Amino acid sequence: MLPLFRRIPVGSPMQLLLLACSFALAAYAGVRLLADDWLGVALWFVGAALLHDLVLVPLYAVADRALVRGLGAVRRRDLVPYVRVPTALSGLLLLVWFPLISGRVEVRYRSATGLSADVFLARWLLITAVLFGGAALLLLLRLWLRRETKHRPPAVH
Template structure:
């Protein structure tokens, strides 16, 4: 039995997997030390506040909305056409919220770029995501209804011709 096979049996994955996991831990530790170097208390408060906001407010809110969208008789047949653009839009807002809400005063001084316009761009991207999702839903419904449309056309054609 080779050493790699014995390692895989004991560890459960290849040695490359272990190397990548250890490298990711090292990168995370480095990023954490760099992050906490400036304002450790502020960062800790932000993490605790974000966890509490997510777990106590946002998670119940979007869970209820998602369950409501899945109820029988909901206005849309596939909730994923709403979920995906909402998730991407929310993720973009999460990443760029200081700029979207104009909460960063030092942005222009640091980058030399104007801080305005992010709200409009985020709204346009969100609208485009939902429009693309709606177009995808319409195209898929159109293609799915193809056999039914062809059958109805045949029935109309057969009724119109004498036998």
């Protein structure tokens, strides 16, 4: 029985404390969330899971396959993350902030906050441009460093 406990990885006391605190916070949030309308929250959660698994995952797969083929990345698979990562982050931001980006809830947003929702589309486009620009700069830096190491003479020991 003792060798079984030796195989179980146990973190430091600080890691265990942080893990316990995160579980306590998640439990508190779950109780608060489910207190008012537990059926509505459960339906929303199941609906979101079904939408993700049955609609969005196939769309992700088709888009990723098109990206790999479009970049000719069957041979150059190392280029794919420089498009995949900013696309995923931009898509996630669009998914989360879609009602405000599309302007569908502008009246409710203005009445609740007193602020205009006109800035969300421009900010999302700016963040998307920064994400793709940063990925392009990282790719250029990587290609430049690779070229520099190819042209460098071998070190003499």
